[in-house]
Amino acid sequence: MVVDAPRPARRTQRERRERTESALVAAAAELVVESGLRSLTLARVGERAGYSRGIVNHHFGSKQALVEALAHATQSGFIPGLDQFSPGLERLLAVIERYTAALGDIDVISRAFLLLWAESATSVDLADLFRDRDEGFRSRLRADVEAGVAEGSIRADVHPGDVAVAIMGQLRGVGLQRLLDPDAVATERLRHAVADQWRRALSA
CATH class of the missing domain: 1.10.357.10 (Tetracycline Repressor, domain 2)
Known part of the structure; x- marks a missing residue:
């Protein structure tokens, strides 16, 4: 008898959203390090993260909001213990x-x-x-x-x-x-x- 392997649990909408936002913030960080803040655009962030500009705009709405999210994400856990x-x-x-x-x-x-x-x-x-x-x-x-x-x-x-x-x-x-x-x-x-x-x- 063949027993089907259990399917992995599907991510919740909140988990999917958090995963997407983390990927976008990470992409923004890479671009800031490579080219500076002035060259950062929603389109470039989306492309780097593998998403469309529309997804970036949907999650953050503006470059300023994305930069604020990046600033809040930085230094989290920078000094452990x-x-x-x-x-x-x-x-x-x-x-x-x-x-x-x-x-x-x-x-x-x-x-x-x-x-x-x-x-x-x-x-x-x-x-x-x-x-x-x-x-x-x-x-x-x-x-x-x-x-x-x-x-x-x-x-x-x-x-x-x-x-x-x-x-x-x-x-x-x-x-x-x-x-x-x-x-x-x-x-x-x-x-x-x-x-x-x-x-x-x-x-x-």
């Missing part, structure tokens, strides 16, 4: 070390984020979006500094907001250097050096 740390100095140092380490094997999505972030300084369309994301990153860094001061592991005379600005600027700057000249940025060595620098600067 932070849940094991309580807020404070050790988590702050883990963010610094793991962010720097992740730059050693930076993927297309993360490359696209750094390029868009740099371009946001001169792009009205990107400025508000990345300003909000930057403030979110700074607020998390600031919270760790404040928690470290409260628990006594971080010096009481530091300004949490200033520390957050300096750390974020350093990490993003290292990322941009890594994009421009990978051989000049030894992330495996640098990850420890940068974390140790901040430990010495902040420790009570």
Whole structure:
């Protein structure tokens, strides 16, 4: 007797939509990395992803909406394993070390984020979006500094907001250097050096 193999479960409409949108965002990231934001069009994204321009327009409606989706997709899970740390100095140092380490094997999505972030300084369309994301990153860094001061592991005379600005600027700057000249940025060595620098600067 021949028994038919079970048919694979059909994807739900939501799953199909999410799969399509992920493919379109990935295609947009590739094009941004290859040619920059100005050359990004819905037609090119559709072609790269294997869909029509109409599909791209149906899912996002405009180039701006697609770029916003790309910005939100980037850096998701960029710094894994932070849940094991309580807020404070050790988590702050883990963010610094793991962010720097992740730059050693930076993927297309993360490359696209750094390029868009740099371009946001001169792009009205990107400025508000990345300003909000930057403030979110700074607020998390600031919270760790404040928690470290409260628990006594971080010096009481530091300004949490200033520390957050300096750390974020350093990490993003290292990322941009890594994009421009990978051989000049030894992330495996640098990850420890940068974390140790901040430990010495902040420790009570």
